[in-house]
Each structure stands twice: as C-alpha cells, then as structure tokens.
Amino acid sequence: MAGDENDHDGLSLAELDAAYTAIMGEIVATGVAPHYAELAHTLGVEPLRAKALIARIIDLTPGWLHPGTDYIASFPPFNNQPTQYRVSVDGEQRWFAQCGFEALAVRWLFPGQTVTVTAPCLVGDEPLRIEMRDDEVLSVEPSTMVGYTRSQVGGDAANRPFR
Amino acid sequence: MNLFRSEEHARRWEEFEPRMAAMLHPVQWWADTFATPMFRARARSDFISWMSGDEGAAAFAALRERLTPPRPNVAATVAAVTALSQVDLSMLDGASPDDRTVEQHLMRAWPAAVPIDEVRQWRHTAAAMIVAIPSDPPLDVDAQMWTDARRSAVRDVQAADGWLKRAELGAGDVRLTERLRQMGWQGEPADQPAWTAMEQAARAVLLCRRLSLLV
Numbered sequence: 001m002a003g004d005e006n007d008h009d010g011l012s013l014a015e016l017d018a019a020y021t022a023i024m025g026e027i028v029a030t031g032v033a034p035h036y037a038e039l040a041h042t043l044g045v046e047p048l049r050a051k052a053l054i055a056r057i058i059d060l061t062p063g064w065l066h067p068g069t070d071y072i073a074s075f076p077p078f079n080n081q082p083t084q085y086r087v088s089v090d091g092e093q094r095w096f097a098q099c100g101f102e103a104l105a106v107r108w109l110f111p112g113q114t115v116t117v118t119a120p121c122l123v124g125d126e127p128l129r130i131e132m133r134d135d136e137v138l139s140v141e142p143s144t145m146v147g148y149t150r151s152q153v154g155g156d157a158a159n160r161p162f163r
Numbered sequence: 164m165n166l167f168r169s170e171e172h173a174r175r176w177e178e179f180e181p182r183m184a185a186m187l188h189p190v191q192w193w194a195d196t197f198a199t200p201m202f203r204a205r206a207r208s209d210f211i212s213w214m215s216g217d218e219g220a221a222a223f224a225a226l227r228e229r230l231t232p233p234r235p236n237v238a239a240t241v242a243a244v245t246a247l248s249q250v251d252l253s254m255l256d257g258a259s260p261d262d263r264t265v266e267q268h269l270m271r272a273w274p275a276a277v278p279i280d281e282v283r284q285w286r287h288t289a290a291a292m293i294v295a296i297p298s299d300p301p302l303d304v305d306a307q308m309w310t311d312a313r314r315s316a317v318r319d320v321q322a323a324d325g326w327l328k329r330a331e332l333g334a335g336d337v338r339l340t341e342r343l344r345q346m347g348w349q350g351e352p353a354d355q356p357a358w359t360a361m362e363q364a365a366r367a368v369l370l371c372r373r374l375s376l377l378v
Contacts, residue, residue: 016211024205060211077202085166100166104190105197108206121168123175128166130190137194144169147193150180151164 011056018043019053020061023075028109031094033072033080063098077102077109088116100147107132114138166190174332181331184279186230201226277357279330285364286323292371293317304377312370319367326360 022042026034034042040050051070058065058072066073066081073081076098085097089110097103103117117130128145131138167173173187200222204213213219293316300309329336335352339359 013209013212013215017209020211021208024210057211060214077197077205099164101164101193101197103166104194105202105205108198108203111206119166121172122165123167123172125168125172128168130166130194132194135198137191140190142168145166145190146170146173146187147164147166147190148173148176148179148183148187149164150178150183150186 011053015043015045015053016057016060019050020057023054023057023072024109027075027078027080027095031078031096033075033078036070074098077105085117085119088118089113091116101149104130104132107134166193171333181328184331196226196229199226199229276351276354277361279327279357282323282327282330282357282361282364285361285368286320286327289316289320289323289364289367289371292368292375293320296371296374301377309374309377312374316367316370316374319363319370323360323363323367326356326363330357330360 019039022039023033026032026038026042036051036054037047039054040047043050043053045053054070054072055065057063061076063075064073065071071080073079078087079085079096079098081096083096083098085100085103086093087095087097087103087106089095090113095106097106097117100119103119106117107113107115111134114131114133117128117132119128121128126142129139129141130145165173165176167176170187173179201214201219204210204219204222207213214223293313296313296316298310298313300306333353335355339355340352
C-alpha cells in the first residue's frame with residue numbers, strides 16, 4: 001500500500017492520517033475516544049465518511065469497536081472502556097491502557113511528562129505501580145514485576161484485551 | 164497481556180499456559196519492546212502512512228522478530244549431543260526401567276542447567292524415534308527383548324512428560340532433591356525437574372538407538 005494515494009475503500013492516506021491523529025489527540029486530551037459524528041465535525045467531513053475512516057483505522061491497527069456498535073472500545077495504547085490498567089499523567093488519572101503491555105507505550109503520547117500506571121495483580125496481593133517518563137522507567141514496584149501473555153501479541157482479536 | 168508482581172504470581176494465574184512460558188519476561192523487557200519504533204510512531208501526524216510504508220513494515224518485522232519465541236539453544240544442544248555420543252550404549256544391556264545406571268552415567272557427562280526448550284526438543288526426538296521403531300521386531304531379533312525395550316522407551320517418554328510439566332511450572336520434588344543429593348548432584352534445585360525430564364527423554368532415545376541398530 002506504500003505510495004498509494006487512496007486506501008481500498010477510496011479513503012486517502014492523508015484522510016486516514018488526519019482521522020487517526022484526531023482520535024488519538026482527543027483521547028490524549030480527554031481520556032475518551034470521540035464518536036464518529038464528533039470526529040466528522042472535527043475533520044469537517046460527513047458523519048458516514050468519519051464512520052468509514054474509523055472502521056478502516058480499526059482494521060489497520062490493533063484496536064476494536066465494541067461488538068455490535070460503532071463505538072471505539074479500544075484504541076491502543078488506550079482503552080475507551082475502563083480496564084484495570086489505570087494511567088495517570090503528571091498525577092492526574094484520566095486514562096486506561098488497553099492491556100499491561102500497551103500501558104508501557106502510553107508515555108510516547110505524553111512527551112516530557114510523568115506517566116504512572118497502576119493495576120492490581122490478577123492473582124491478588126499488593127497492587128503494581130510503574131512510573132515512566134520518555135525513555136526512562138523511573139520506578140517499578142515491586143521490582144520483581146513481570147509481563148506475560150498466553151497468546152501472541154497482536155494475534156487473535158478476540159483474545160487481545162484479556163490474555 | 165498482563166503484568167504480575169513476580170514470575171511466581173504469573174505462574175499461579177489460572178490462565179497461565181506453560182506452552183507460552185517463553186512470553187514471560189521482566190517488565191523492563193516489555194518496556195523495551197513497547198519502546199520500539201512501532202509504538203513511538205503513534206505520535207506522528209502521518210502514522211497511518213508511515214505504518215503502511217517501508218519504515219512501518221520494517222518496524223513491524225523487527226517487532227515480530229523480537230516477539231518470536233526463542234529458537235533452540237544450539238550450544239546447549241551440541242553440548243548435550245556430544246555428551247550423549249560419548250555414552251557407551253553397552254551400559255543399556257540388561258538395564259531394567261528401575262536401573263539407575265543410565266542416570267548415573269549421564270549425570271557425570273551433562274551440564275547441570277538444562278534449558279526447557281532443549282528438554283522439549285529431546286522429548287520430541289524420543290517420541291519421534293519411538294514412532295519410527297516398528298512395533299514388530301525383525302525376524303532374527305528376540306521378540307521379548309524388542310517389546311520390553313520399546314515399552315521402556317515409551318515409559319521414559321511418559322515420565323519425561325511429567326517432569327517437563329513440573330519444570331515448566333518451576334515445581335521441584337522433595338524426593339528427587341534428596342535422591343539427586345545422594346547421587347552427588349551439584350546443580351540448582353530449580354534445574355532438577357528439567358534435568359530429570361531430559362534424562363528420561365535421553366534414556367528413551369538411547370533405547371530407540373539400540374533397537375534401530377538391530378533393524
């Protein structure tokens with residue numbers, strides 16, 4: 001697809017870039033993904049066009065819509081639906097990460113700011129906490145923390161958020 | 164794709180899948196993984212174009228390579244095969260399933276730590292060899308000896324399966340620890356189930372090798 005002016009659905013890469021940037025920008029600013037009608041207003045396009053742009057972006061990235069709806073449920077590294085991975089930026093908790101791994105990628109959307117991820121451990125015990133700023137992992141509590149997935153990263157869509 | 168307080172916590176998770184144990188890493192490893200270009204580029208204003216182009220494809224390929232389970236440890240395999248090739252097959256003559264001669268012989272030859280992947284590979288090799296050995300012996304071979312040796316190899320592979328599961332769960336065994344201690348084991352307790360699984364698999368391979376020489 002490199003070099004193609006238009007995507008398969010007649011959507012240009014420039015339009016997809018603009019839509020992706022607008023969605024990500026809205027989540028970064030508010031913690032919430034826009035509805036397609038809101039995105040249409042932001043982009044100055046018809047709602048159905050915005051809806052198609054969202055659908056195509058979701059196809060191209062490891063995000064998903066809530067089943068049976070047009071609502072963005074997950075837009076990595078964020079999740080529009082709350083998860084156990086709470087994300088704070090400079091002390092303000094407004095965001096949720098798609099999963100434990102994507103929580104570690106949130107920092108690239110907040111350059112120069114301190115991103116803190118807190119979560120319970122799935123088997124109980126004390127909670128987890130990680131502080132990051134840009135390339136630096138400032139603290140990991142407990143220091144023995146590990147990440148694990150029982151499925152391939154970016155694999156089967158049905159398993160992406162949970163496993 | 165979750166975070167846990169420790170490896171022990173992750174292994175206690177009801178959905179922990181030993182088959183995917185290679186995807187268990189310290190959080191710093193995952194932080195480094197999610198710091199690769201594919202994730203940083205999300206802040207670009209042309210992310211979809213970038214992702215769809217050569218740079219994005221290269222970034223995705225690099226990510227996929229990083230997330231591919233580790234390949235077999237060639238050095239460890241060579242070391243094990245070399246050690247195995249030095250084993251005198253005649254020691255199997257008359258050996259019963261309870262005979263510890265093979266175990267003692269191998270223990271002197273093998274390195275203490277045995278990677279799980281190597282254990283799995285040996286188990287697969289043993290199982291494949293058993294399948295390749297016909298159940299009916301050649302006409303000039305003692306049928307009882309053939310059947311007993313083949314059955315013994317099967318039992319060893321089954322035992323290897325059991326120890327492999329223990330090794331993947333990081334579960335030792337008090338009786339094994341004591342027995343190996345008595346035999347002069349110098350390795351770490353955590354390596355014992357893996358080592359024992361490999362020994363059982365190797366015993367099966369040796370048995371199959373002996374049968375194959377008779378075909």
